[in-house]
Every structure is written in structure tokens, then in C-alpha cells.
Amino acid sequence: MxxxxxxxxxxxxxxxxxxxxxxxxMGAHLADLGFRVVLVDADLGCANxxxxxxxxxxxxxxxxxIERRTEHIEEVAIDTDxxxxxxxxxxxxxxxxxxxxxxxxxxxxxxxxxLEADVVILDLATGASLTEVELFCAADTGALVxxxxxxxVENAYRLLRMLYFYMVRxxxxxxxxEKKLPPELNDxxxxxxxxxxxxxxxxxxxxxxxxxxxxxxxxxxIINQVKTKEDRDLGPEARLVCKRFFGLDLxxxxxxxxxxxxxxxxxxxxxxxxxxxxxxxxxxxxxxTESMLSLSRRPT
Amino acid sequence: MxxxxxxxxxxxxxxxxxxxxxxxxxxxxxxxxxxxxKNALASYSLYTAPEREEILRVIEDAYRTLIDEKSRxxxxxxxxxxRVKSIKAGKARQEALPLMPREAAGQMEPxxxxxxxxxxxxxxxxxxxxxxxxxxxxxxxxxxxxxKQETGAEHKVAETPPPQPRTxxxxxxxxxxxxxxxxxxxxxxxxxxxxxxxxTAGPVxxxxxxxxxxxxxxxxxxxxxxxxxxxxxxxxxxxxxxKGAGATAAPGPPSGEKSGMKAPGPLMAGxxxxxxxxxxxxTPPPMPAKxxxxxxxxxxxxTPxxxxxxxxxxxxxxxxxxERERKPLPGAxxxxxxGVKRADLKPPxxxxxxxxxxxxxxxxxxxxxxARPMDNVESGGSGRFFKxxxxxxxITLNQVWETTKIRKPILxxxxxxxxxxxxxxxFLKGMLKSYxxxxxxxxxxxxxxxxxxxxxxxxxxxx
Numbered sequence: 001m002x003x004x005x006x007x008x009x010x011x012x013x014x015x016x017x018x019x020x021x022x023x024x025x026m027g028a029h030l031a032d033l034g035f036r037v038v039l040v041d042a043d044l045g046c047a048n049x050x051x052x053x054x055x056x057x058x059x060x061x062x063x064x065x066i067e068r069r070t071e072h073i074e075e076v077a078i079d080t081d082x083x084x085x086x087x088x089x090x091x092x093x094x095x096x097x098x099x100x101x102x103x104x105x106x107x108x109x110x111x112x113x114x115l116e117a118d119v120v121i122l123d124l125a126t127g128a129s130l131t132e133v134e135l136f137c138a139a140d141t142g143a144l145v146x147x148x149x150x151x152x153v154e155n156a157y158r159l160l161r162m163l164y165f166y167m168v169r170x171x172x173x174x175x176x177x178e179k180k181l182p183p184e185l186n187d188x189x190x191x192x193x194x195x196x197x198x199x200x201x202x203x204x205x206x207x208x209x210x211x212x213x214x215x216x217x218x219x220x221x222i223i224n225q226v227k228t229k230e231d232r233d234l235g236p237e238a239r240l241v242c243k244r245f246f247g248l249d250l251x252x253x254x255x256x257x258x259x260x261x262x263x264x265x266x267x268x269x270x271x272x273x274x275x276x277x278x279x280x281x282x283x284x285x286x287x288x289t290e291s292m293l294s295l296s297r298r299p300t
Numbered sequence: 301m302x303x304x305x306x307x308x309x310x311x312x313x314x315x316x317x318x319x320x321x322x323x324x325x326x327x328x329x330x331x332x333x334x335x336x337x338k339n340a341l342a343s344y345s346l347y348t349a350p351e352r353e354e355i356l357r358v359i360e361d362a363y364r365t366l367i368d369e370k371s372r373x374x375x376x377x378x379x380x381x382x383r384v385k386s387i388k389a390g391k392a393r394q395e396a397l398p399l400m401p402r403e404a405a406g407q408m409e410p411x412x413x414x415x416x417x418x419x420x421x422x423x424x425x426x427x428x429x430x431x432x433x434x435x436x437x438x439x440x441x442x443x444x445x446x447x448k449q450e451t452g453a454e455h456k457v458a459e460t461p462p463p464q465p466r467t468x469x470x471x472x473x474x475x476x477x478x479x480x481x482x483x484x485x486x487x488x489x490x491x492x493x494x495x496x497x498x499x500t501a502g503p504v505x506x507x508x509x510x511x512x513x514x515x516x517x518x519x520x521x522x523x524x525x526x527x528x529x530x531x532x533x534x535x536x537x538x539x540x541x542x543k544g545a546g547a548t549a550a551p552g553p554p555s556g557e558k559s560g561m562k563a564p565g566p567l568m569a570g571x572x573x574x575x576x577x578x579x580x581x582x583t584p585p586p587m588p589a590k591x592x593x594x595x596x597x598x599x600x601x602x603t604p605x606x607x608x609x610x611x612x613x614x615x616x617x618x619x620x621x622x623e624r625e626r627k628p629l630p631g632a633x634x635x636x637x638x639g640v641k642r643a644d645l646k647p648p649x650x651x652x653x654x655x656x657x658x659x660x661x662x663x664x665x666x667x668x669x670x671a672r673p674m675d676n677v678e679s680g681g682s683g684r685f686f687k688x689x690x691x692x693x694x695i696t697l698n699q700v701w702e703t704t705k706i707r708k709p710i711l712x713x714x715x716x717x718x719x720x721x722x723x724x725x726x727f728l729k730g731m732l733k734s735y736x737x738x739x740x741x742x743x744x745x746x747x748x749x750x751x752x753x754x755x756x757x758x759x760x761x762x763x
Contacts, residue, residue, distance in 0.1 A: 154345040191346070194303030237335045237342035240315055244304040245346050 005140035005296035007112055007120045009042075009219075012145040013155025015126035018224040019145050021262060023123040024052040025273035025282070026289045031085040033293075035118040038077055040088045042135055043125035044100065047090025053080050054269040055087065063091035065111075066104055073111040082274070086117070100131065109138040119296075128159040133166045141296060142219040143253055146238070148231035153238070157245075164192045164214070164246055171213055177206055193247045220253035220295065222288060227258045251295060254288030256281050302347075302354050309379060310362035318376075322367065323702045326738065329363040333740070368694040681736070681747025682754075683717040689739045690715075704734040711735075714751075719758040728752055 010019045020041075027039045041049035041062070050058050060076040065088075070076055077086040100108075112120050122139055124132045136142055146156040168174060180202060185195055200207030221239060226232045235252035242250045257280040265275035273282045311318045314328035335342045336355045347355065366372045690700065701708050710731065713721035722728055729752055736744035 148341060150341060150344045153341055157344075157346055189348070191303055197303050197306065234342055237331075237340075240332070240335055241343045241346065245343070247304060 003118060003293070003296040006118070007109075007122060007139040007141075008292065008296070009122040009124055009136045009139035009142035010145060011124045011132055011136050011142060011159060011219075012126060012152070013128055013157070013159040014147070014152040017126075017145045017147050017152060018256070018262075019126075020049050020052050020123055021266060021272065022145060022222065022224065022256070022285065023049060023121050024271040025285045026292070027085050027119075027121050028082055028271040028273050029286050029289045030119050030121075030293075031082050034084070036084050036086075036116065038086045038088060038112075038115050038117040038120045040112065040120060040122045041090035042122045042132075044091050044131070045125060047092060049123050050087060050089045051269055052266065052271065053082075053085075053087060055080060055089070058087065058089035058092075061089045061091050062108075065108070066091070066100055073108070074115060077115065082271075102134070105131070105134055105138070109135070128155070128162045132159075133162050136163060136219075137167055137170070137217075141292075143222050143292065144219055144250075145222045145224050146234075147225050148223060148227070148234045153234075156238075160219075160242070160246060160248075161192065163217070163219075164248070165195075167213060167217055168195075168210055171209060177203065191245045193245060196247055214248060218248065218250055220251045220288075220292060222253050223255040225258040226255045231255070251291070253291050253295075254284055256284045256288070302351055302358065305355060305358050310365050310375060313359055313362040314366065320366075322699050325363065325366045326699065326703045329359065329367075330737075332359050364693070367699075681732070681741070681751045683715040683751075685747065686732075686735065686739070686751075687715040689741060693739060695738070700735065700738060703738055704731070706731045706735065717754075717758075719755050719762070722755055725752050725756055728755065 010023050012019055020043075023039055027037045030037045039049060039053070041047040043049070044062065044066075047061070050056075055078070058078050060070070060078060062076060064070050065073050065076050073088065077088050080087050112122075122135060122142075124135055126132075144156050144160065146152045169178075177199070181198065184190070185198055196207060196210055199210060221235055221242075223231065223235045223238075226234075232255045235255055239250055239252045242248050259279055259281045261276035261279035262272050262281050265272035268275050272279065273285055276282055305313065309318075311320065314320075314325060314332050316324050316328035320328065333356065334340060336347070336352060336359065338349075338352060343352075364371070365375050690697075697708055697711050700706065700711055706714075709721065710723065712718070714728075714732070714735070723731070729748060732748040732751055733744060736747055741747055
């Protein structure tokens with residue numbers, strides 16, 4: 001089956017939300033479903049996705065590709081114990097790789113598209129730095145992972161806000177419009193909805209352009225480590241807030257329960273979905289992977 | 301206004317579908333209010349305090365608009381007008397605006413009816429049946445319009461709404477605001493355009509004077525008579541016969557009604573009760589002219605009997621009592637004197653010494669002569685406090701019951717502070733908590749504590 005959206009990016013505003021654990025398990029489940037999957041550890045500073053898959057020291061990493069020791073990205077994709085699942089590990093020695101230039105990011109994204117795979121899952125680094133934002137926007141679709149905690153929620157919204165304005169600025173000719181905009185719109189607190197309203201007041205054509213650009217931007221929301229029913233409700237609630245504050249309709253992909261099985265599987269260096277296939281988190285991860293799949297089938 | 305909330309309908313603000321029922325409105329309101337509340341996780345760090353207040357105000361406004369059946373009806377019409385306008389302007393936003401989705405205006409109306417204390421039943425029934433009448437033809441018509449807009453020209457003239465009794469319309473046309481009329485007119489134009497037939501094209505008055513369909517059982521309800529406002533004193537006379545066409549007259553001027561009201565007679569009372577019943581029950585249109593129109597005038601006529609029987613005392617709960625009376629036969633045959641006696645000629649409670657029905661709540665314990673200790677307990681939330689809050693929000697007991705699952709007798713006991721009927725303090729606390737939550741009382745703990753304390757003292761004292 002060919003998906004319309006091949007490259008999935010997983011991002012979060014705050015660290016420790018479980019992106020890598022989710023990525024490993026989602027990849028394992030997709031491979032189990034018969035997809036050829038490549039997991040990409042895009043955390044160039046401190047990569048550890050390979051550990052989640054039980055690989056101690058990958059023979060090749062993304063750094064080899066970035067520093068042009070290999071010409072094609074296919075060569076740094078290493079096999080894992082799981083059939084149909086390959087891994088492109090992040091740089092283990094954090095040289096300058098953490099700050100790769102725009103051209104190199106372009107090169108990575110271009111080559112990821114040519115990878116022999118049905119799904120490519122990008123496990124991005126924590127935070128809302130430029131690298132993450134650029135990679136996230138370059139991916140076909142994505143998901144924001146957050147925990148039911150104010151810190152995590154706050155950073156997730158901050159990341160989302162950065163993503164939004166990054167994408168708006170990417171629209172050709174935006175610089176011209178920017179000069180015409182009132183300066184108070186540059187305030188960090190201005191909501192995208194207010195921004196869009198202001199732009200529309202100024203220039204209706206631009207308003208439509210931004211709307212059109214944002215139509216395709218709908219990363220899913222994943223709530224990880226939920227402990228209560230209220231935690232789970234955060235998903236639909238955050239969705240409504242995003243609709244109001246950002247003017248974005250983000251699908252809520254699912255919530256993953258807080259469970260002992262997860263940290264145990266991390267210690268066993270295995271994806272939780274294989275280590276404890278009947279645990280509640282595994283069940284939820286399977287579900288959210290499948291809802292992500294169904295969204296990826298949607299024509300872009 | 302806050303960005304992101306500007307162009308939203310009340311339904312979108314509460315994140316509910318346009319066809320939402322009262323309960324869904326309630327739940328949507330709670331949910332959205334919690335999402336944007338001060339320390340809510342979901343909207344953490346996004347809004348400043350004044351923005352939050354503004355949002356909560358918008359939410360509150362939306363809720364108040366929708367929870368009240370009357371204002372909701374008007375709001376729906378307003379939305380419809382907007383939509384028609386936008387269609388005219390060539391930029392239809394079909395998804396955004398509700399397409400008059402509710403079948404009938406008064407899904408909740410029975411509840412609202414029960415809410416009205418029968419002490420002022422004479423006005424209550426009148427007002428309500430008028431309200432009930434007004435939206436129904438409008439809404440049906442609009443629904444037709446929207447349907448036609450959607451399905452295009454398949455709807456032919458044959459499918460235009462069957463001529464309905466429009467007596468309600470006349471009164472409504474008089475006292476409605478301009479924009480509503482405009483909405484109707486626009487809607488009609490729109491429909492006419494769709495139909496492309498001159499057959500239905502016509503001014504409002506033309507449709508208004510369309511002959512009402514006479515029910516087969518009562519062929520004497522002649523159209524012209526139905527439209528002629530008759531002098532009110534005639535009404536009782538013709539109503540006495542049970543099926544006089546005069547009864548279908550549009551409600552006359554208030555003075556005339558008053559005079560009609562004064563005419564005593566158990567038969568009249570029965571008739572009034574019966575005639576009012578179908579109107580309240582929202583029998584779907586096309587409705588026989590008889591059942592609809594006579595409701596206001598004769599309904600008032602039951603007052604002499606009622607007033608004679610029941611002194612204006614504690615408001616009698618009209619709940620199941622009302623339902624029982626509403627049952628009667630669709631043919632609206634004159635009620636037998638026996639039936640009237642049972643229903644309306646009850647002697648005053650005090651004279652009979654005990655309740656007539658177990659479900660009418662008269663039995664507020666008569667206050668003892670000496671001061672009771674519970675009166676000394678600092679009042680946090682009294683029964684009256686809850687009742688006033690509830691009424692200020694326009695919520696009926698039925699709605700409270702639906703949402704909180706507290707049974708109505710207990711709700712009534714809570715509001716009347718009928719301690720004997722209240723459950724133990726442990727249970728009552730929980731009930732009051734959910735009730736206070738529903739009413740969005742600011743400091744529920746204080747109100748609940750005051751109430752429970754007073755009840756505990758009262759119970760101890762009673763023992």
C-alpha cells in the first residue's frame with residue numbers, strides 16, 4: 001500500500017515525553033502490519049533511539065551522511081531484529097552535527113523521500129529550535145507528543161506557535177507583507193487567530209493564502225502517560241483550544257497510559273509493543289498508529 | 301472580542317451541534333467553561349487573565365442564549381437570516397451555520413410548561429401556548445426552505461407546506477422584530493426562487509390568510525371565521541357547545557379576554573384544559589385549527605374554577621399533574637362534568653386536610669409557632685438561594701434532573717427546604733454539589749455547608 005504521507009515526524013516541546021519510546025513501538029507495529037519502515041533518529045545531539053531497539057552501537061549514523069562519508073542515505077539505514085524495520089541512527093558523537101545547515105537539512109529530507117520504505121518516522125529532538133521546526137515542516141505529517149502537565153502543554157503550544165509562524169513566513173512574498181503589518185503583531189503573545197484576522201483585514205488575498213497553506217498543516221496530538229480520565233480528556237480539549245487559538249484543526253490521535261510496562265521495556269531495550277504486547281500502553285500505541293495510518297491515506 | 305471566537309455561532313462556542321438538546325448544551329457549556337477556566341491545563345499559557353474573562357463571558361452568553369428555549373428560537377431565526385443573506389451574497393457558509401436542524405421549536409417545551417407555577421396559570425398557559433405556536437409554523441416553513449435550498453428543484457409546488465392555520469402568525473407578525481420578519485421574507489424569496497413558480501410567490505399576508513385545514517371530524521371550523529377576531533364574550537358561549545367556530549378566533553384584546561375569563565363554568569374549564577393540551581404537547585403540524593388556536597382564550601377560562609378551588613398559596617407543582625391533564629383525547633370533546641370535578645374543582649387543600657394526589661407537593665410542613673433552632677443557623681445557601689439561581693439561569697427542574705440525575709421530588713424538597721423529604725446529609729452533600737456545579741455557583745462549599753448544617757439541625761430538632 002502506498003501512503004500519501006510517507007514521512008511522519010514526532011515532536012514535543014518538552015523533553016521526556018516519550019517520543020523515542022513511541023517511535024520505536026509505532027515503527028515495530030507498522031512493520032508488523034507489513035509496511036517497510038525506517039526510523040530516523042533526528043536527535044543529532046543525543047541520540048538514543050537505537051538503544052530502544054536493542055542496538056548497542058550502530059555501524060553507521062546520520063552523521064556519516066551529513067559529513068558526506070556516504071553519498072546516499074540508504075547506506076546508513078541499518079537493519080534491526082525486527083523484519084521490515086530499519087533504523088537511521090542519530091549522530092553518537094555530537095560534533096557540529098547538532099547544528100546542521102539548511103542545505104544539509106534539505107538534502108536529508110530529499111533523500112528521505114527516496115528511501116526504500118513505506119513509512120519514515122522522524123524522531124525529532126526536544127524543543128522548539130530551528131532545526132526541529134524545519135524538519136517538522138518538511139515532513140509530510142506529524143504528531144505532537146505532550147504530557148498532561150502544564151510544563152509540557154505550555155511547551156507544546158510554544159512549538160506549535162513556532163511551527164505556525166515558520167510556515168507563514170515560508171510563503172513566498174511574506175517579507176513584503178510583513179512590512180505592512182502593525183508592529184504589535186510581532187509580539188510573542190499574539191495568537192495565530194488574531195494574527196490571521198489582522199492579515200485578513202489588511203489584505204484578503206493574503207488571508208486566503210495563509211488559510212490555504214495551513215489547511216495541509218494538521219499534525220496529530222498524542223497525550224502520553226495519562227493517569228486519569230481527565231488526563232485523557234486533555235486530548236479533545238487541547239484540540240478545541242488549538243482550533244480557537246491557532247485556527248488549526250488538529251486530530252487527536254490517542255492517549256497512551258502511564259504504565260509500569262513502559263519503563264521495564266526500556267530497561268529490556270525492546271519496544272514496549274513487543275515486550276509487553278498486551279499491556280494497555282501497547283494497545284493504545286497500536287490504536288494511535290492505525291489512526292495515524294488512516295490519516296496518511298488521505299490525499300494531500 | 302477575542303480572536304478565534306469572533307465569527308463563531310453560539311453552538312460553535314459551546315462546541316456542540318446545532319441540533320443539540322438541552323442536556324448537550326449543559327454538558328457542552330461545562331466542558332468548554334472548564335477548558336478555558338483559569339487554571340485549566342488545556343489552555344495553559346495561551347491567554348492572559350482579561351482574555352480569559354472575555355472568553356468565559358462569551359461562553360456564558362452563548363449558554364444563556366441557547367438554554368432558554370425562547371431566546372434560542374430567536375437566535376436560530378437570526379442565524380437563518382444570516383445564512384440566507386450569505387447565500388444571497390453568493391458566499392454560502394453551509395457548514396458553519398446550522399440549517400434549522402431542530403424539528404420542532406419546543407422539544408423542551410413541556411419542561412418549560414411544568415416550570416410555570418399554576419398560580420398564574422391563566423397567564424402562563426396563555427403565554428406559553430402563544431410562544432409554542434409562534435415558532436412552530438415559522439420553523440417548519442424555514443425547514444422547508446432549507447430543504448429546498450439543499451435539494452434544489454426536485455421539490456415542486458405540490459410539496460409546499462400545506463396551508464396551515466395562521467392565527468398564531470398574525471399575532472406573531474405583530475410583535476416580532478423587523479429582522480425576524482425580514483428573515484422569513486428572505487427565506488420565502490429564496491424558496492420562491494428555488495421553486496421558480498409564481499404559485500407560492502406572494503406577500504406574507506397572502507399565506508397568512510390561507511384557509512386552515514379543517515379536521516375531518518369537525519368540518520364546521522370554517523376558514524374565514526377562524527380569521528375573524530371575534531368579540532371575546534362570544535368565545536365562552538361557543539366554547540360551551542364544545543366545537544363552536546368562535547373558539548378558533550384569534551385572541552382578542554386583553555380586555556376582551558378578561559371579560560371572557562370572568563365567565564365561570566366548569567365546562568369551560570374543562571374545555572380550556574383540553575384545548576390547551578394539544579398546543580402544549582406540540583402536536584406536529586398541520587394541526588387542526590381548533591386544537592391550536594382556541595388555546596389562549598379558553599385556557600384562561602379555567603381560572604375562575606381554579607382560583608376558587610385553590611387560593612394563591614404555595615406554588616403547586618404542575619409536573620405530573622400537568623401531564624395527567626394533558627393526556628386527553630385528540631378530538632377535544634367536551635369533558636364530562638365528572639372529569640372536571642376531579643381535575644379542577646378540588647376544594648382548597650386546607651379544607652380537605654390531606655393531599656389530593658401524592659405527587660402534588662403541598663405538604664410543606666406548616667411553620668411551628670415558636671422559633672426553630674435551624675432558623676438560627678447561618679444561612680449559606682438556602683433553598684430559595686438555589687431556586688433563584690436556577691431561575692435566573694432559566695433552567696427548569698426537569699433539566700436539572702436530566703443533568704444531575706437528582707430526582708425531582710428531592711429537587712423540590714431542596715428548594716422548599718422540606719427537610720423531612722431530604723436524604724441523609726452525606727447524600728445531600730453530593731447532590732447539592734452537582735446541583736451547585738450545574739448552576740455555576742461561585743463558592744459552592746459555603747452554600748452547601750450552610751444548607752447541610754441547617755438541615756442537620758432541623759432534623760435533630762424535629763426528632
